[in-house]
Amino acid sequence: MLWVDKYRPHTLDKVMVHVQEAQHLKNLIAQGDCPHLLFYGPSGAGKKTLIMALLREMYGIGAEKVKVENKPWKVEAGNRKLEIDLTTVSSNYHVEFSPSDAGFQDRYVVQEIIKEMAKSRPLDVSGTKGFKVLVLNEVDKLSREAQHSLRRTMEKYSSACRLILCCNSASKVIEAIRSRCLNIRISAPTKEEIVAVMQHVAKKENLQLPMGLAGRIALLSNRNLRAALLSFEACYVQQYPFSENQAVQATDWEQYVTEIANDIVTEQSPKRLFQVRGKLYELLSNCIPPEIILKRLLVELMRKLDSELKREVCHWAAYYEHRMQLGQKAIFHLEAFVAKFMSIYKRFLIATFG
Known part of the structure; x- marks a missing residue:
């Protein structure tokens, strides 16, 4: 269990x-x-x-x-x-x-x-x-x-x-x-509360959990207690005894979204859009909520953008998130956001590098 x-x-x-x-x-x-x-x-x-x-x-x-x-x-x-x-x-x-x-x-x-x-x-x-x-x-x-x-x-x-x-x-x-x-x-738990819960679990399991590692797990969980406990257990499976500088492994779906973001930034073409659509379908078929996919994809894309593009990309992410709430087929709105981003990013590359 x-x-x-x-x-x-x-x-x-x-x-x-x-x-x-x-x-x-x-x-x-x-x-x-x-x-x-x-x-x-x-x-x-x-x-x-x-x-x-x-x-x-x-x-x-x-x-x-x-x-x-x-x-x-x-x-x-x-x-x-x-x-x-x-x-x-x-x-x-x-x-x-x-x-x-x-x-x-x-x-x-x-x-x-x-x-x-x-x-x-x-x-x-x-x-x-x-x-x-x-x-x-x-x-x-x-x-x-x-x-x-x-x-x-x-x-x-x-x-x-x-x-x-x-x-x-x-x-x-x-x-x-x-x-x-x-x-x-029910507000999201604070970082201190998440650390306290992890220390409680570690005590029950007779484990020594360094405060530095516990703090990083709590920080990366974005105040999600369930995600923090799952990451804590993944760290235990990966390496024990724990170390202060041990890497906190991201979940499979988060790594997959990172790959999608890399694909989008690397190439902007109908062929790449079709490939990205298949990957988004795979995430949806594995019960990852579309709102979470869009939010995570935006975070990953923002890390790769110049500051002058961030405002416009955030605007369109909010636009398609709102459209997603009104419609039935989430894949249409996710794909539309990716297509819009590709258009914006390619226009920026042409204007910058010719």
């Missing part, structure tokens, strides 16, 4: 990061009821860890006995009947899934599947709350229609279920949903 999962806190008392938020959640449970909740914050901040610790606090160890199912759901969409495959993680007390996995059919998932799940109460309500919990991931990726359907579902079935919504950006969730939830912001 990876350290990031092995040492994940299972109760609110053992949470080392976001202690105040954990105590606030514990006080809510002690009052005898729990409102709908909206957890939002950057990736790797600890949202899912707090949610699972909250469920453990509410229902005991039974909330950790989960099963993963991938089954088709038959829903009615006007005069048509659709069959939507959805992967769920469920226990006797909660169901977790991502409605946005259904793509443009997400509103039918919200209308029918959540309605069906909300009708059933927990199988064993002895000593527990009398409602079921639905954990919805990536709520900020839902369409407007799906979010409005979610609002109606929250109101209609509030006596039978509670919703715990999880997302990276609360600004992409409609006000009608935010106002019906207790909003809990």
